[in-house]
Amino acid sequence: MKCGLSLDVRDIDENSINIDPIQVGGRLTADAMKAVIAYGDGYSVCDNCRKPNRLDMIKSPPIDAFHRDLAAFVNMDEARVVPGARRGFQAVAGTYIQKGDPVLLTALSHYTEFLSVEAYGGIPLEIQKSQENIITADAAGEKIDAVRREYGRPPKLLYIDHFDYQFGNEHEVKGIIKVAKQNDIPVLYNGAYTVGIMPVDGRDLGADFVVGSAHKSMASPAPSGVLAVTKERAEEVFRTTKAQADLTKRTFGIKEVEMMGCTLMGVTLVGMMASFPHVRERVKHWDRHLSNGTMILDALLAISGTEVKSEYPRKHTLTRIDTTGSFDTVARTHKKRGFFLTSALKEKGIAGTIPGATKVWKFNTYGMTDAQARYTAKAFQDIALLNGLPVSP
């Protein structure tokens, strides 16, 4: 089936259980799908845009109220919608980083954080991870001291991912923020894997900036996200234009410089808005999703030779696993080689793994029903047994 001449219908989630590490938290709710149908046209939220002509002030649809709700959702003072978490990083970086400034990231930071630092001439410096792949407050303190010694000043900014994309491990966010505050370093909390799937309280954590990815974790179309800040930081990050054109003498109202004026003017924003009541509710049920993830992981670990590379017990549904000692031993002699696993999973209606991967790979179980979780756990073990791998009872 085609959408138009050459675009195949995408029905992965209708026909399969999707365990793609980055896709599961961004799947739309029914209400978001309906909003997408109704608001698909370009500038669809701008029908009732009135002076002072800014996205976050539009009352119909109630975008202004949505912005207040978003800030409250993560317990911060002000929020803006942004085209993905990366544009939130960029807005903060653009406000504070100047050429030659040292900026702290971590050994598990996402590449877009590095790019945001690079874009403004900052020097990205990593906090070391522990042997267990955890970023600790002690390591952050040591790195801050090292930066002070080398640069004669503290880092200009610190980015910390609550859960990283590589292992889905939880890092010592609160402790790290405390150490940063003791050194007067503003902190950007990267909640790409938290905001929208589990409760996040930016004020309690002490963050200056909370960034979330709506297309990753808030059941929204891409690119979408949120940048929420404290009242003190709002005046800086959400500063308004002062520019005046030299020939025409035009000025540009109260458009915000780092937002490049308005951000999400159509389907992405209404998708976020339509999903939001469901997202606000679903974070209360994080434990159920975690429990399903643990059940599936335990089923995998019962397959002889399988190891978990992420921290265990799990605190997140994104997990890195090593099946070199199990599924990869099958791949060595299987006629489909490494593709046997993807193929076997596909036959069972499970999608989202990297084709050919039988050594170290990631999966994310977020959003499954309980029945789908049980099905997935059994499917992995059935594939193992079918290929002669021992499975513990």
Next chain:
Amino acid sequence: MSKRAVDSVFQAMFLLTDLRVILRDTAPVHELDESQQAIVGRTLVELEEQVKVIRKEMVG
């Protein structure tokens, strides 16, 4: 005439969307429990009503 047809077209698409989500929730085997079957049944009745309106308004 046109407003009614427009409303029914949207309503029909929304009802189909509800069915789409049930397909997602029950993938890959799509074995619906009694409650899901009841929802699908009610949704189809409503959908048929909307299709009737669309036919009447747009075809005559």
